[in-house]
Amino acid sequence: MIGKLQCMVLDCHYPAGLAHFYAAVLGGEIDRPDPRWTPDEEWATVHAPDGQVLAFQRVEDFRPPMWPDPAHPQQLHLDIEVPDLDAAEPQVLALGAVLKHSETSYRVYVDPAGHPFCLVRAAG
Structure with a gap:
């Protein structure tokens, strides 16, 4: 092992706003x-x-990914495991997420800054 992951950093226009979004989704301290x-x-x-730890970095000329458009690649996405997709969906939508794609075991959304993330049904 060379090192360990310190945090995942997402570029955005408004770091505090995106931190509040993910704190509401994942819990934790801002x-x-x-x-x-x-x-x-x-x-x-x-x-x-x-x-x-998730970190959010302000980028003046931030251009959000446009999933699934390869001309604007997603760069990365987060998979967030939930026990019940139907219960979790209205909660993330109320926080400002937008549903982009739905399957039986997962759903793809974009956060308020345009980053894709998936809600994934917990196994068993």
């Missing part, structure tokens, strides 16, 4: 004190209950 970085207008974080 901008918890952490010696590794300083939250400000350019940077926000969510420390999820499971220990993972």
Whole structure:
């Protein structure tokens, strides 16, 4: 092993807004004190209950991905496991997500900044 993942960083126009979106989806603390970085207008974080950290970085000329258009690739996406897709969907929609595609075991949405993410049905 060379290292360990410190956090996943998503570019966006408004870091604080996207941090609030993902904190509402995943739980956790927004901008918890952490010696590794300083939250400000350019940077926000969510420390999820499971220990993972998502960070959000302001990019002036941010151009969101346009899933599934390969001319605007998704760059990355998050899979978020949920026990019940039908119960989780109205919750993420109320937070500003937009449904893009639906299958039996997963659904694809975009967050308020345009990043794709999937709600994935928990196994068993």
